[in-house]
Amino acid sequence: MKILALNGSFRKNGNTEILLKQALMGAESEGASVEILRLTDYKIQPCRGCGLCLFRENVCQVQDDDVNLIFSKVDECDGMILGAPCYFLELTAVVKQLIDRCWILGHKIGKVRKPATVIVPYATRGWIPYVSLQSNILLNIMGLSKINEITICTQGISEVVLDPEAMDLAHEVGREIAIAAGKKDFTYKGDPGICPSCHDWLFRILKDRETVECPTCGIRGKLSMREGKIGVTFEEKALAESRFRPDVGYNHFTYHIAPSKDYFLRTKEERKLKTQKYKDYLNR
Amino acid sequence: MSRYLAELRYYPGDPLEEIRISDLKTLGKEYGVNISWTKTENREMKGGLLMENTLDKRIEDITQEVITVSSDQEENFSRCLVALYKKYRCPRTPYSLLGSNEAGQKIAKKLMDPHGGW
Numbered sequence A: 001m002k003i004l005a006l007n008g009s010f011r012k013n014g015n016t017e018i019l020l021k022q023a024l025m026g027a028e029s030e031g032a033s034v035e036i037l038r039l040t041d042y043k044i045q046p047c048r049g050c051g052l053c054l055f056r057e058n059v060c061q062v063q064d065d066d067v068n069l070i071f072s073k074v075d076e077c078d079g080m081i082l083g084a085p086c087y088f089l090e091l092t093a094v095v096k097q098l099i100d101r102c103w104i105l106g107h108k109i110g111k112v113r114k115p116a117t118v119i120v121p122y123a124t125r126g127w128i129p130y131v132s133l134q135s136n137i138l139l140n141i142m143g144l145s146k147i148n149e150i151t152i153c154t155q156g157i158s159e160v161v162l163d164p165e166a167m168d169l170a171h172e173v174g175r176e177i178a179i180a181a182g183k184k185d186f187t188y189k190g191d192p193g194i195c196p197s198c199h200d201w202l203f204r205i206l207k208d209r210e211t212v213e214c215p216t217c218g219i220r221g222k223l224s225m226r227e228g229k230i231g232v233t234f235e236e237k238a239l240a241e242s243r244f245r246p247d248v249g250y251n252h253f254t255y256h257i258a259p260s261k262d263y264f265l266r267t268k269e270e271r272k273l274k275t276q277k278y279k280d281y282l283n284r
Numbered sequence B: 001m002s003r004y005l006a007e008l009r010y011y012p013g014d015p016l017e018e019i020r021i022s023d024l025k026t027l028g029k030e031y032g033v034n035i036s037w038t039k040t041e042n043r044e045m046k047g048g049l050l051m052e053n054t055l056d057k058r059i060e061d062i063t064q065e066v067i068t069v070s071s072d073q074e075e076n077f078s079r080c081l082v083a084l085y086k087k088y089r090c091p092r093t094p095y096s097l098l099g100s101n102e103a104g105q106k107i108a109k110k111l112m113d114p115h116g117g118w
Helices: A015-029 A067-076 A093-108 A131-141 A164-183 A246-257 A260-266 A268-280 B021-031 B074-088 B102-115
Strands: A002-007 A033-038 A079-083 A114-122 A144-153 A220-226 A229-233 B004-010 B034-040 B044-046 B049-051 B064-071
Touching: A002 A015, A002 A067, A002 A164, A015 A033, A015 A079, A015 A114, A015 A164, A033 A067, A067 A093, A079 A131, A079 A164, A093 A131, A093 A246, A114 A131, A114 A164, A131 A144, A144 A164, A246 B049, A260 A268, B004 B074, B004 B102, B021 B034, B021 B064, B021 B074, B064 B074, B074 B102
Parallel strands: A002 A033, A002 A079, A079 A114, A114 A144
Antiparallel strands: A220 A229, B004 B064, B034 B064, B044 B049
16 A cells, blocks of 8 residues: 655755655554655646647647656555645645646546545644645545645744644644555545535635635535524535536536537637737737 | 527536426516527436537537527516526536527626626
8 A cells, every 4th residue: 555745845854844754654654655756856837728638538738747757656556645835825836736737637536536635834824725725626636535634833944843743643644544545435534624525614705695605616505603603504416516526527528618629610710810919919 | 589689508517406497487477588498418328427429519419408588678688697597507608608699698798797607
C-alpha cells in the first residue's frame, strides 16, 4: 500500500513539508510505503484552454511538462495527502495550476475512489476562507475522496516543530490515511462543516435571496435558524446534484461542453469577421 | 409570429424539477403567453449511466427539453421567463437559447443574471 504526498509549497523544509513528512511517518507506522513530490520541482504548464482533452478524450496538447508524471503517481498510489500553505486566503498558485490541467481527468469524477487528506499550514486565523474549496476541487476531479482536512496555525519557516499538538495531529492523519487506504474506507472523519457533500463551511447566497449554494458542489439549500444557530437545510434530491457525482459530471461534459463544437462551427464566419479588429488592435 | 419568442434548452440534469406540460400550461395561462414543450431523448444505458455521443451532433438533435415561450407583450413574456427560471433554473450554456428570435433572446439573456444564471 502506497501513500503519496503532494506538496504545494515552494519552501524546502518549510512547515508544509515538515507536516507532510510527519504525516508520512504516521503512514509508514501503519505499514505504508510513502513518496513525496514537491509540485514546484516539476514543470506544470498552464492549461491552454484548447479543449482538446474535452473533445478527444485523454489527449492534452501540452506534452512538454511533468503533469502526466504527477498524474501517474496519483494513479499508482492507494491514498494521498495534499499539503499546501495558505498565503493569501487560498492555496498556492501551483495547486490552481494543477487544477486547471485536470480537465483531462474529467472522466474520473466520482468513479475512481481513493482516500485523501489535506494539510494546510497558515499564519493568520480568519485568512483561509477558500482553502477547502480548492482542495475539494482538486481531489474530486482526481477521483479521490477526502476523509479529513487539518489546518494548522503556524508562521515562520519550520516553526511548526514547536507545536507538539500540530505535529501529533499530522502524524495521526498520516496513520489514518494509511488505515483508510488499506481498508478502502472512505468515511469522512473531519469537521463536518455545512455542506453534506464536501464538508466546506463556505456558502454563497444566490440572487433570489432565498437560496444558498455550496460553491464547490453546486448543491442548493435553504438557510435555517435553530436555537440561534445558522444552518442550511437540504432536500434529499439536492445531494444528487453535486457536480462531483459521476452522472452529473458526465452530463456536464456531454451536454454543456461537447455540443459547443456545433455552435463553434456554426458561428465560424461571424466570429472571424467580428474578431478581426481585435487581432489588429494593439498588435502591430 | 409573436414579437418575442424564446426557446429555452434544458439538458439532462439541468432542470431543478421535472418539466411537466401541465405546469407549463398553468404558467402560460397565468402570464398570458403561448408556451409549448418538446422533448428529444437519444440516451442509452451503458455501464450504469445514461450515455450519448454529442460531440458531432447538431445541438437541436441531442437529448434535451425545449420550452418555447412566445408573446407580443414584453411584460408578460418577461414575467413568465422569470417564473420558469425560478422553477427550473435558467438555461445554462451559451447555445441554450438557440432558436429564439432576437427580441426574445435579448430579454431571456438579460433576465438570466438576476434570476438564476449567475
